[in-house]
Amino acid sequence: xxxxxxxxxxxxxxxxxxxxxxxxxxxxxxxxxxxxxxxxxxxxxxxxxxxxxxxxxxxxxxxxxxxxxxxxxxxxxxxxxxxxxxxxxxxxxxxxxxxxxxxxxxxxxxxxx
Amino acid sequence: xxxxxxxxxxxxxxxxxxxxxxxxxxxxxxxxxxxxxxxxxxxxxxxxxxxxxxxxxxxxxxxxxxxxxxxxxxxxxxxxxxxxxxxxxxxxxxxxxxxxxxxxxxxxxx
Numbered sequence: 001x002x003x004x005x006x007x008x009x010x011x012x013x014x015x016x017x018x019x020x021x022x023x024x025x026x027x028x029x030x031x032x033x034x035x036x037x038x039x040x041x042x043x044x045x046x047x048x049x050x051x052x053x054x055x056x057x058x059x060x061x062x063x064x065x066x067x068x069x070x071x072x073x074x075x076x077x078x079x080x081x082x083x084x085x086x087x088x089x090x091x092x093x094x095x096x097x098x099x100x101x102x103x104x105x106x107x108x109x110x111x112x113x
Numbered sequence: 114x115x116x117x118x119x120x121x122x123x124x125x126x127x128x129x130x131x132x133x134x135x136x137x138x139x140x141x142x143x144x145x146x147x148x149x150x151x152x153x154x155x156x157x158x159x160x161x162x163x164x165x166x167x168x169x170x171x172x173x174x175x176x177x178x179x180x181x182x183x184x185x186x187x188x189x190x191x192x193x194x195x196x197x198x199x200x201x202x203x204x205x206x207x208x209x210x211x212x213x214x215x216x217x218x219x220x221x222x223x
Contacts, residue, residue, distance in 0.1 A: 035213075041215070042216060043156075043199070043213040045211075045212070048210060090156065102211065104157070
């Protein structure tokens, strides 16, 4: 069964600290995405990737880096976490061109204090 | 600019009533998906509907590309339908970089 697994599910970080959110997919999809979801803003695209070794900026990339070391794994990195990055983060995977159902992970709730 | 607008923002129905959710886009698209999300939960794809009418069980989506809008009709609502319904579109890049609306929060009461 297609699956996207995020870790950790919950994280409390201190301001200025480094945070890494991990995502693993078993769908063999080329594309992977990181979104954040905030009340009043909905889901916003942070970074995405077309395959191993590639990362692209989404709509709100400032303060975030991404890493795609393999087809299965896609990480979101906050080098210097700030309270404004407190949010719920979702990872997703999909395929290139045409239609393929997009699969989402369960989300990571990040609180920066 | 919010590229995807959804209405209404919230909706309360009595069980067995029908619901009509609307989505409009600021640019043309031929990739429209509807998603469902429980509070604090993951998003689940409900329907992919690039154009015309598509049905899945009690859900019917109608997308009119030239008018840049899509709708989701839920018939005979059930309490378990409660949650947030999100419309998403991909701006013809072919890479499924979906832009989401803010969602419609649906509450179905007995």
